[in-house]
Each structure stands twice: as C-alpha cells, then as structure tokens.
Amino acid sequence: MTAPSDKTRVLTGITTTGTPHLGNYVGAIKPAIAASQDPSVQSYYFLADLHALIKCPDPRRVQESRLEIAATWLALGLDTDNAIFYRQSDVPEIPELTWMLSCVCAKGLMNRAHAYKAAVAENEAAGNQDPDKGITMGLFGYPVLMAADILMFNAHKVPVGRDQIQHIEMARDIGGRFNHLYKGQYFTQPEAVVDEQVEVLGGLDGRKMSKSYDNTIPLFASEKKLQKLVRKIKTNSLEPGEPKDPASCTLFQIFSAFATADETEAMRGEYANGIGWGEAKNRVFELLNEQLREPRERYQGLMEDPGHIEQVLLQGAERARAEAAPFMDRLRQAAGLGRFV
Numbered sequence: 482m483t484a485p486s487d488k489t490r491v492l493t494g495i496t497t498t499g500t501p502h503l504g505n506y507v508g509a510i511k512p513a514i515a516a517s518q519d520p521s522v523q524s525y526y527f528l529a530d531l532h533a534l535i536k537c538p539d540p541r542r543v544q545e546s547r548l549e550i551a552a553t554w555l556a557l558g559l560d561t562d563n564a565i566f567y568r569q570s571d572v573p574e575i576p577e578l579t580w581m582l583s584c585v586c587a588k589g590l591m592n593r594a595h596a597y598k599a600a601v602a603e604n605e606a607a608g609n610q611d612p613d614k615g616i617t618m619g620l621f622g623y624p625v626l627m628a629a630d631i632l633m634f635n636a637h638k639v640p641v642g643r644d645q646i647q648h649i650e651m652a653r654d655i656g657g658r659f660n661h662l663y664k665g666q667y668f669t670q671p672e673a674v675v676d677e678q679v680e681v682l683g684g685l686d687g688r689k690m691s692k693s694y695d696n697t698i699p700l701f702a703s704e705k706k707l708q709k710l711v712r713k714i715k716t717n718s719l720e721p722g723e724p725k726d727p728a729s730c731t732l733f734q735i736f737s738a739f740a741t742a743d744e745t746e747a748m749r750g751e752y753a754n755g756i757g758w759g760e761a762k763n764r765v766f767e768l769l770n771e772q773l774r775e776p777r778e779r780y781q782g783l784m785e786d787p788g789h790i791e792q793v794l795l796q797g798a799e800r801a802r803a804e805a806a807p808f809m810d811r812l813r814q815a816a817g818l819g820r821f822v
C-alpha cells in the first residue's frame with residue numbers, strides 16, 4: 482500500500498458555466514476518469530464554481546451547470562472513493578488562501594495574464610476611454626484563486642488545456658514567493674500537464690467545439706436531439722460515390738474519437754469509396770448513441786436525484802477540508818495569524 486503522502490497528487494477544476502459536451506468528454510473528462518483509476522495517484526477533481534461567478538452572473542445557469550457537471554462525471558464512472566470530488570465553494574479555506582496569496586502576488590504579474598490582457602485589448606479595439614471597462618476584480622485576480630485551488634492541496638500535476646498553462650506558471654510563481662517570504666517549504670511547485678495526444682474535437686461548424694462558439698453537441702442530449710445535431714455537422718458538397726478526405730473532416734474526427742482503431746480504419750475505407758454524407762452521419766450517430774446510451778440513462782437517474790449528488794459532493798468536501806483545514810492553520814501561523822496560546 483502506498484501512503485497517501487507518497488502518491489502523486491493530480492488536481493484539476495471544471496468551471497461550472499456550461500453543459501458538458503462531446504469535446505469536454507474526449508478532451509478532459511474521459512482522460513481524467515481514466516487517470517483517477519491509477520492507484521499511485523491521488524486525484525482531486527472539483528467544480529470551480531467560485532470561478533464560474535467571474536464569467537456568469539446568471540445564478541440559475543451556475544446552479545444548473547454544477548448539477549449537470551457533477552451528474553456527468555458520476556454517470557461516466559468517476560470512482561469517488563478514489564478521487565476526491567468536491568465543489569470549490571464547499572471549501573472555505575480556498576478563498577481564505579486566495580487572500581493570503583493575493584497579499585504576496587505582484588499586481589504586475591496579474592497585468593500580464595492573457596485573459597485580462599485580452600479584455601483590455603478588446604476595450605481598446607472598441608475605442609473605450611477606460612481600458613478596464615467592465616473588468617471585475619474577479620477577472621483580474623482569477624489566477625490567484627486558481628493558484629489557491631492548486632497550492633491548497635500541493636498538487637504535483639495539473640492537467641489543463643493549453644490556454645491554462647500561464648495560470649499554472651503563475652501558481653508556481655506565487656507559491657514560490659510565499660515560501661520565500663515566510664521562509665519555509667509550504668508549497669510544492671505544480672506542473673501543468675498538457676496531453677498532446679488528446680484531441681481537440683471539432684464542433685457543428687468545424688471550428689473547435691466550444692460553448693463560446695455555440696457549436697456543441699451536449700454529451701447527454703436525448704437520442705432524438707443527438708441525431709438532429711449529428712445531421713447538422715458541417716460537411717461539403719461532394720456527392721455519394723465521390724471519394725472524401727477524412728483528414729479535414731469534423732465528422733470523421735468525431736467518429737474516430739469514439740471508435741476503435743479497426744472501426745476507424747473501416748470508415749477510412751468507406752470515405753475512399755465515396756460513402757454519402759447522409760450515410761456517414763447515420764454511422765456517427767449510431768456509434769455515439771451506442772456508447773452514450775448507458776451513461777445517459779445513469780445521468781438522467783442522477784439528475785432526478787440531486788440529494789444523492791449533494792451527499793457525494795459533501796463527502797468529497799469533507800475529505801478535502803480534512804487536508805485543507807490543518808494546512809491552513811499552518812499557513813496562518815506562518816503569516817502571524819496563529820492563536821495566542
């Protein structure tokens with residue numbers, strides 16, 4: 482048996498503003514659930530619902546998204562005895578640590594954050610007098626909250642998309658600064674893990690499948706809806722009988738993300754033989770539907786039992802806090818906020 486302290490700690494957060502789609506599944510959820518089954522790893526997966534407030538001031542959407550995302554991970558078989566699965570907002574030590582880190586984090590570091598710079602650039606492009614127009618402290622300090630998420634559990638590895646690498650570097654920077662200032666090895670230096678193998682799935686219009694492009698296929702859309710959406714995937718005007726190129730084809734990419742290697746090769750042959758788009762879409766729908774049917778049923782069952790999900794998440798938060806609370810005590814002490822006696 483490996484003691485928990487010997488295990489590699491892998492941590493990642495999911496911002497709760499959307500409904501999980503096929504791209505999320507292939508790019509993040511599936512590899513995360515697989516990784517959590519490795520006995521040499523302790524995984525921490527959480528709903529980044531405090532982060533959600535930054536982007537989404539719609540309480541109904543945030544609430545719904547939290548439930549949908551939790552139900553999705555559970556329906557897909559996340560083993561919550563192994564992985565610590567919790568809501569960020571159930572761990573009050575995280576916002577507390579965020580404040581402590583804010584007090585050692587250079588403002589200039591935050592000025593250089595991509596998301597903030599993009600918002601400023603947008604204001605400038607729009608000719609706004611104030612470059613900070615509409616930018617909240619939440620957006621500006623986003624990387625500090627994310628650093629607290631990571632440093633709270635001394636994560637070694639943080640699986641993320643490319644766009645998040647800078648945030649992990651900032652977490653290293655901020656953690657290192659705290660260690661230096663308070664003369665101790667409080668925080669481990671986390672490492673971003675960007676899986677080059679994992680595919681970025683195309684969406685209905687061929688661009689990256691993403692909520693911001695409104696081109697997604699929800700993972701647990703009903704059978705009918707799934708079929709309708711698959712039919713909407715953009716193809717070209719080649720007729721049945723004309724050979725088609727799988728390399729540039731979103732439909733083929735989606736197929737191969739779910740198919741076995743043999744099935745993918747067979748489909749490649751069909752493309753060369755000029756399979757019609759209607760037929761190709763039927764095959765994609767059938768493959769997806771076959772694989773998603775069972776988890777979809779589990780998902781629907783879970784969505785009808787929010788009390789169960791609540792229980793699971795509260796248990797996860799309890800485990801998270803069993804680590805976070807004593808660590809936070811140590812950090813308070815380091816900063817001069819310890820008890821008098």
Ligand code: TRP
Nearest residue numbers: 492493494495496529532627630
């Ligand atoms: N910012 C991440 C994203 O948008 C979500 C996130 C929040 C996260 N806290 C995290 C990811 C901590 C990894 C570790 O994808």
